[in-house]
Amino acid sequence: MDAFVLQVLNGLDKGGSYALIALGLTLIFGTLGVVNFAHGALFMLGAFCAVTLKKILTISKQVKDESITFFDAFKEVPYLELWFGETGTAIIDYAVPLSILLAIPVMLLIGLAMERGLIRFFYKRTHAEQILVTFGLAIVLQEIVKAFFGANPVPMPPPELLTGSADIGAAIGLGDSVIYPWWRLTYLLFAGIIIAAVFSFLQFTTFGMVVRAGMQDRETVGLLGINIERRFTIVFGIAAVVSGLAGVMYTPIVPPDYHLGMDFLVLSFVVVVVGGMGSLGGAVTAGFLLGILQSFASMNEVKEILPGIDQIIIFLVAVVILLVRPRGLMGRKGVMES
Amino acid sequence: MITATPRKDLLLMGIFTLAVLTMPIWLAPIGASYPDLLQRFAIFGIFAIGFNILFGLTGYLSFGHAAFLGVGSYTAVWSFKLLSMSVVPAVIFGVITSGLFAVVIGYISLRRSGIYFSILTLAFAQMSYNLAYSVLTPITNGETGLQLSLNDPRALDSLVGVTPTSGIPPTNFFGIEMSGYSGFYFCAILMIIGFYISMRIFRSPFGMMLRAVKSNSNRMSYTGLNMRPYTLTAFVISGMYAGLAGSLMAVTDPLAGAERMQWTASGEVVLMTILGGVGTLIGPVIGAGVIKYFENIFSAINENVLHGIFDFLPEILQDGAVAVLSLFVGEGWHLTLGMLFMLIVVFLPGGMVEGFTRIYSRIRNKNNKNNGEAGSVGSAEVQPGE
Amino acid sequence: MGILEVRDVNKSFGGLKALNKVELDVEEGSVHAIIGPNGAGKSTFLNCLVGLLIPDSGSVNFNGNSLLGIKPHEINQAGVSRVFQTPEIFSDLSLLDNVVIPTLASRDGAFKLNGWKRADQDSEIIVRAEHMLEDVGLIDKRNMHAGSLSRGDKRRLELAMCLVQNPKLLLLDEPTAGMSRADTNNTIDLLKRIGERGITKVIIEHDMHVVFSLADKVSVMAQGTVIAEGSPEGIKGDPRVQEAYLGGAHL
Numbered sequence: 001m002d003a004f005v006l007q008v009l010n011g012l013d014k015g016g017s018y019a020l021i022a023l024g025l026t027l028i029f030g031t032l033g034v035v036n037f038a039h040g041a042l043f044m045l046g047a048f049c050a051v052t053l054k055k056i057l058t059i060s061k062q063v064k065d066e067s068i069t070f071f072d073a074f075k076e077v078p079y080l081e082l083w084f085g086e087t088g089t090a091i092i093d094y095a096v097p098l099s100i101l102l103a104i105p106v107m108l109l110i111g112l113a114m115e116r117g118l119i120r121f122f123y124k125r126t127h128a129e130q131i132l133v134t135f136g137l138a139i140v141l142q143e144i145v146k147a148f149f150g151a152n153p154v155p156m157p158p159p160e161l162l163t164g165s166a167d168i169g170a171a172i173g174l175g176d177s178v179i180y181p182w183w184r185l186t187y188l189l190f191a192g193i194i195i196a197a198v199f200s201f202l203q204f205t206t207f208g209m210v211v212r213a214g215m216q217d218r219e220t221v222g223l224l225g226i227n228i229e230r231r232f233t234i235v236f237g238i239a240a241v242v243s244g245l246a247g248v249m250y251t252p253i254v255p256p257d258y259h260l261g262m263d264f265l266v267l268s269f270v271v272v273v274v275g276g277m278g279s280l281g282g283a284v285t286a287g288f289l290l291g292i293l294q295s296f297a298s299m300n301e302v303k304e305i306l307p308g309i310d311q312i313i314i315f316l317v318a319v320v321i322l323l324v325r326p327r328g329l330m331g332r333k334g335v336m337e338s
Numbered sequence: 339m340i341t342a343t344p345r346k347d348l349l350l351m352g353i354f355t356l357a358v359l360t361m362p363i364w365l366a367p368i369g370a371s372y373p374d375l376l377q378r379f380a381i382f383g384i385f386a387i388g389f390n391i392l393f394g395l396t397g398y399l400s401f402g403h404a405a406f407l408g409v410g411s412y413t414a415v416w417s418f419k420l421l422s423m424s425v426v427p428a429v430i431f432g433v434i435t436s437g438l439f440a441v442v443i444g445y446i447s448l449r450r451s452g453i454y455f456s457i458l459t460l461a462f463a464q465m466s467y468n469l470a471y472s473v474l475t476p477i478t479n480g481e482t483g484l485q486l487s488l489n490d491p492r493a494l495d496s497l498v499g500v501t502p503t504s505g506i507p508p509t510n511f512f513g514i515e516m517s518g519y520s521g522f523y524f525c526a527i528l529m530i531i532g533f534y535i536s537m538r539i540f541r542s543p544f545g546m547m548l549r550a551v552k553s554n555s556n557r558m559s560y561t562g563l564n565m566r567p568y569t570l571t572a573f574v575i576s577g578m579y580a581g582l583a584g585s586l587m588a589v590t591d592p593l594a595g596a597e598r599m600q601w602t603a604s605g606e607v608v609l610m611t612i613l614g615g616v617g618t619l620i621g622p623v624i625g626a627g628v629i630k631y632f633e634n635i636f637s638a639i640n641e642n643v644l645h646g647i648f649d650f651l652p653e654i655l656q657d658g659a660v661a662v663l664s665l666f667v668g669e670g671w672h673l674t675l676g677m678l679f680m681l682i683v684v685f686l687p688g689g690m691v692e693g694f695t696r697i698y699s700r701i702r703n704k705n706n707k708n709n710g711e712a713g714s715v716g717s718a719e720v721q722p723g724e
Numbered sequence: 725m726g727i728l729e730v731r732d733v734n735k736s737f738g739g740l741k742a743l744n745k746v747e748l749d750v751e752e753g754s755v756h757a758i759i760g761p762n763g764a765g766k767s768t769f770l771n772c773l774v775g776l777l778i779p780d781s782g783s784v785n786f787n788g789n790s791l792l793g794i795k796p797h798e799i800n801q802a803g804v805s806r807v808f809q810t811p812e813i814f815s816d817l818s819l820l821d822n823v824v825i826p827t828l829a830s831r832d833g834a835f836k837l838n839g840w841k842r843a844d845q846d847s848e849i850i851v852r853a854e855h856m857l858e859d860v861g862l863i864d865k866r867n868m869h870a871g872s873l874s875r876g877d878k879r880r881l882e883l884a885m886c887l888v889q890n891p892k893l894l895l896l897d898e899p900t901a902g903m904s905r906a907d908t909n910n911t912i913d914l915l916k917r918i919g920e921r922g923i924t925k926v927i928i929e930h931d932m933h934v935v936f937s938l939a940d941k942v943s944v945m946a947q948g949t950v951i952a953e954g955s956p957e958g959i960k961g962d963p964r965v966q967e968a969y970l971g972g973a974h975l
Binding site: 342343344538539541542543544545546547549550552553554556557558559560561562563564565567568571 | 774795796797798800801805806812813814815816817821824825826828829830832833834835836837838839840841842843844845846885889
């Protein structure tokens with residue numbers, strides 16, 4: 001029982017990241033009909049928003065190190081600490097969550113620029129061409145990031161308060177072995193909030209209603225005299241923000257490097273396919289399911305029976321789903337089926 | 339519309355053969371005539387020619403072909419280790435094994451079309467890559483990559499009494515060492531054969547059916563044609579080309595690593611095919627050559643070289659120019675490639691071959707126009723006299 | 725015995741009954757028209773014949789063999805060709821290639837691995853294809869891209885692609901929809917001419933002019949079932965048909 005709960009917990013935060021990035025991807029596919037191979041790059045850009053903010057916050061001044069007396073030694077002290085003392089240190093400590101504030105406008109701008117500058121010219125082109133051009137864009141974005149931040153992963157610690165592990169086992173009456181890092185718990189909570197926000201936005205606002213109608217039948221909505229194009233631009237921006245935020249908060253879990261996007265891209269497509277192309281609920285469900293499935297496949301007991309299963313389980317599920325039920329778990333019939 | 343005739347094809351084949359075999363000569367002025375680069379031209383040329391048979395003719399966009407490249411490499415290295423340092427069994431087994439892999443992956447993936455096919459091939463490529471790094475380590479030697487060692491059995495070689503005197507023996511083709519120019523010529527001749535086969539396929543009824551798949555798969559079924567075996571055959575043929583390319587990589591440099599199988603490596607062959615001209619005979623070869631050449635040139639440029647180039651500018655401008663351009667060269671070569679690729683997809687979907695055709699027809703039109711104008715000017719001059 | 729025998733075919737989509745106990749007999753060598761108001765199930769019925777849809781129950785026999793449960797290309801190989809409402813052609817290929825492909829399919833079968841021969845040197849095939857293009861009056865455009873043809877020409881090309889296979893049964897789904905009067909008359913002439921080859925034809929048509937100039941027999945469908953059948957003259961006067969199809973108005 002303990003092991004079971006532990007694996008579910010382990011899978012949840014990974015599932016949360018899958019769900020978030022797949023949510024944006026499927027939103028774009030469902031509304032705009034565009035297969036976006038640059039979506040992983042948006043996740044990566046989000047992660048580097050956090051890296052950037054951290055760099056800005058820790059711009060430092062060389063000051064004489066007073067603790068060393070027998071020769072002149074210098075150390076780097078961030079201006080923030082020089083100016084605000086303890087408060088400054090605290091701000092730097094919370095660089096990752098604070099990056100959310102930076103990432104929202106930045107990712108929104110990037111998303112809007114991408115849609116207006118490139119994607120909209122590809123609405124009428126074939127899926128293959130969409131894949132190609134966005135794949136090219138993904139390469140460009142990752143290389144720009146590599147040029148500015150280098151090729152090595154950048155470690156991004158979570159705030160000190162959230163570095164330890166939560167003793168969940170004791171809290172819910174299970175064994176002591178059930179512990180869960182606070183940051184992962186935070187991530188899970190965060191993913192839940194974002195997902196809820198996106199769904200209620202689509203469910204309870206007029207804007208969301210039009211978008212959902214557009215996902216069902218784009219032409220009819222266009223005929224009603226609603227400027228669907230402009231709304232779709234905003235949808236693309238929102239999708240970019242969602243993926244970017246997923247990237248920001250993921251940095252303490254896996255140190256980001258420029259290649260992060262390409263790694264996540266394949267995974268997110270797999271999640272979208274399993275959930276059903278164009279289905280928001282499917283993307284979220286599949287994200288969590290696959291996350292949990294993967295964490296179970298990583299258990300030693302499982303690996304002993306099926307060596308290497310942890311490496312391929314997600315892809316295997318996707319292959320099987322595509323073959324026996326191409327519309328995925330919750331996709332509408334007829335979407336891309338052939 | 340240029341119609342192909344047997345005679346024109348023979349001419350094209352002749353020019354192609356001549357051009358490839360004389361590459362060490364005519365590429366010398368642009369600094370691309372050293373064997374290592376020439377070998378890469380030929381190897382990636384083969385890879386792209388094969389990929390084009392699938393993507394160019396049937397329109398099925400695979401992101402999994404690097405897996406076959408990797409399989410070809412591993413098989414060839416194992417052939418060197420277990421059988422013989424001769425490249426003949428290595429290449430044959432490399433092609434066969436990757437062909438078998440392609441049968442399995444193709445059989446499953448081709449049950450879907452469009453982006454679902456792409457995602458299936460992506461999933462298979464990623465599975466092969468992940469497995470090569472983890473549980474298949476006994477076969478692939480994981481992160482280190484599969485290498486030759488002095489203690490390898492080399493059964494066939496020892497059978498005929500060849501034992502290494504010092505160090506690991508080189509790969510060879512009936513005694514000819516497969517390094518340097520001889521290595522290039524081995525790859526080049528295989529590329530020429532590969533090109534010829536691809537040309538035959540392009541002109542054949544089989545090739546026509548593959549085009550029909552791309553153009554309208556519905557009509558194809560209602561015309562009484564079974565699409566599945568056609569696409570599967572194309573998939574397997576292109577997988578075997580990839581396997582050949584992979585085994586040639588091992589021939590020229592006998593080691594194999596899992597990174598060759600990653601899906602982004604499949605992306606590279608997509609770039610080559612698109613850049614050169616997808617669906618054209620010669621396009622993929624040009625694309626492969628151009629990308630490998632510029633990769634080589636651009637990667638070698640560093641800030642010092644740039645400073646040298648912009649020496650004539652005042653220092654501030656010089657620093658500025660260098661700072662901007664250095665993003666695109668050296669390590670940043672992929673940035674240039676990505677941008678180039680996007681520009682091609684947006685503005686020139688037919689690739690460089692389409693570009694050449696456009697320029698050619700524009701020049702021809704201009705000439706016609708000039709002739710026409712000359713004529714009208716002439717007649718204008720005549721008129722007053724009349 | 726008819727070349728095509730349809731017995732008790734039913735098809736539902738969700739709760740909607742699209743085909744209800746459809747019965748049809750098509751005489752060999754005849755032209756059989758199916759008419760009926762929109763939504764009567766005519767296209768659904770045709771889709772069931774070529775393997776695009778599978779009926780829930782019933783039987784479809786062609787020359788004594790069942791067409792149910794076999795794939796579209798097998799149905800074609802058995803001798804059934806279809807012209808679609810929106811022409812299904814190979815838009816990226818030349819007109820000649822468009823006709824060469826079905827010619828090859830009828831000679832070489834559903835799959836043949838002939839990757840070594842030259843398609844353009846296969847004189848038997850080329851002659852047959854060119855002859856066909858000449859028949860439909862498109863020979864001058866043989867090297868054009870099929871996608872650049874006018875709508876009327878696309879229909880003629882599609883017809884050529886079907887006819888070159890010498891099908892035993894040709895299914896035509898509104899072959900003159902959206903055509904001008906002149907084009908319609910041309911198509912009628914063409915269909916009459918090919919009628920001389922003895923190809924059995926089933927035509928779905930809205931245009932009564934077309935129906936009455938071509939058909940030997942007419943079946944009227946309404947609400948998923950065949951409500952009347954007979955000669956064109958007989959159908960004209962049938963009160964049931966006028967009731968269901970024309971809402972009482974006279975033809």
